[in-house]
Amino acid sequence: MRELHDRLGIVTECWSPLGGITVYRPHGVNGGRSVMAEPVVAGLAAEYGKTPAQVVLRWHIEHGLCAIPKSVKPHRIAENFDLFDFALTSDEVAATDALDTGRRSGPDPESIRLDSFSRR
Template sequence: MNTTAATVPTITLNNGVTIPQLGFGVFQVPDAATTDAVAAALQSGYRSIDTAAIYGNEAGVGEALAESGLARDEVFVTSKVWNSEHGYDRTLRAFDASLAALGLESLDLYLIHWPAPGRGLYLDTWRALERLHADGRVRAIGVSNFEPEHLERLVDAGSVVPAVNQVELHPALQNRDVVAANERYGIATEAWSPLAQGAVLGDPVISAIAATHGKTPAQVVLRWHLQQGRIVIPKSVTPRRIAENLAVFDFALGEADLLAIDALERDGRTGPHPMEFHG
């Protein structure tokens, strides 16, 4: 087994649990392709896998984990409860279903996938996550796609502050207000779609920085995230790119590089991810 995992730094969450700062995401990976993709990631040295019930590939993740030969405590596994399962009892059942699909007895991190404020149930959903955490069935609990007002309501009403807020974040959409709210509450920021599904990789500023460092544009963008203290979960199904995305710990961006990438955020912001309204 590749020993690259030892080079990946960890982030200590607000409850003392540590998570690898760079993990592997499986959003939009078909279940049939997930086992091979996760196996390639684990072989390359990733030790954090991020999935969700709505992705429909928890079983593929579980198969790869079972076949990896790695001990359970060597891999940090995240999943998420979907909008249609909000509510205390439904969330508890959804968690059981995710564990069954993954073939695991516990999770390292469980997230509310979206606040779905129109349903008005995310506080009840959070109570269920607090119960799962108190029962030792999940080591850390958090949220995804929560805006500052959702975080404020949750922190005020709950007994556990979320450990993580996973949000879309990349050079073209930096979600500064959400990042500031996360910092205010001691919540770690985790970036999904950290490469904007490749949309930012042709930017001339990023390309120039990549050429200077002898790295790919994707490696430069991932390094930008890492140096700003974020957790990041790039996705690929190509073994070469899976390994390439992990090879970002042998160089560092200078302050001018970081500021140049910071300045790339475009006016306006993207709308909600279309999957927010699925199901």
Template sequence: MTGKSPMITLNNGVQMPALGLGVFQASVDETADAVVSALQSGYRLIDTAAAYGNEREVGEGVAASGVDRSEVFVTTKLWLDDYGYDSALRAFDTSLAKLGLEYLDLYLLHWPVPSTFERTVASYRAAEKLLADGRVRAIGVCNHNPDHLHDLIDRTEVVPAVNQVELHPYFIQQAVREANTEYGVVTQSWSPLGGVNVYWDGGRKAADNPLAHPVITEIAARYGKMPAQVILRWHLQHGLSAIPKSVKAHRIAENFDVFDFRLTADEVAAIDAIDTGERGGPDPDRH
């Protein structure tokens, strides 16, 4: 074990590890082993989604890890095809059965879908029922811009505990983070290393990879760390939760080995300054 993730207290008092493993694009053949590697390296947060097609393998990995279920924070997400009150409740049952779990730690709506926001609201009300029934410990959303978040909070009872959004040094989402903070919502970063710039929509040029940016690589050299470790440290020092994805055991362990150094305020600011303001993934207003 390389250390222990700091914990973030959600707005309902539940404790969530700040650093976790994401399994987006992890194949069914790789996922269980990746989860086992992560949990044996010290991770205690595993993030999946119905749309990823690997919930069953995540559950297998949790069961095979030797780590007690009560110590593992498991997140999954409702996909758009299942939006609506009754269909969301059915989809939750399906996800829970695939995971092989008695309860979920965090259930998220995957996208805001502003064009049919009534269904989003209905889905969130279903999540509120799951929370009230004790079937999930916390509920939240993904990819909600400030206006989406405001509209949802205005029409529902439970303020989301988490808003999981694309966030990395090239897209620092300052307005979203400020809105989340205002509402007491934790910001969680998907694609925290900026990989979305490389793999999404056929990929872009290497210059769009924050891991290769000179500011990042120079700080990494200064500390004897990898660029990914510097970026994850940046997330943590901003009070963000981050869920880097890898299926390689050495990379999974490396991404968790970020608790023995600390960036200076100037270094954090230097990384902030490489923001391009351009997202690499889908636009939440168009999804």
């Protein structure tokens, strides 16, 4: 599928690229644990002098994905753009890839209905 997207110039947009949904769903499949708390991500952040969020966003870039993080705090918005002065090695990308449990942290898009959010 990736090859087809590349050939057609389609870029996948990432929903909740920093895993914010994990914070809002403490009883979800990962128990509210954020990928940014993972030792691999924290270690890379320390190594590069970046924040865990910057490492996660850089990981998205390394995969050719379009990550659009949400923030209302000016310093975080600026921080989210400050990730083009480093690159993860293929081994670092693979180590981060290995964090994938194959389980969705957020709700299944098919289950989202207005009544799920007390709306009619």
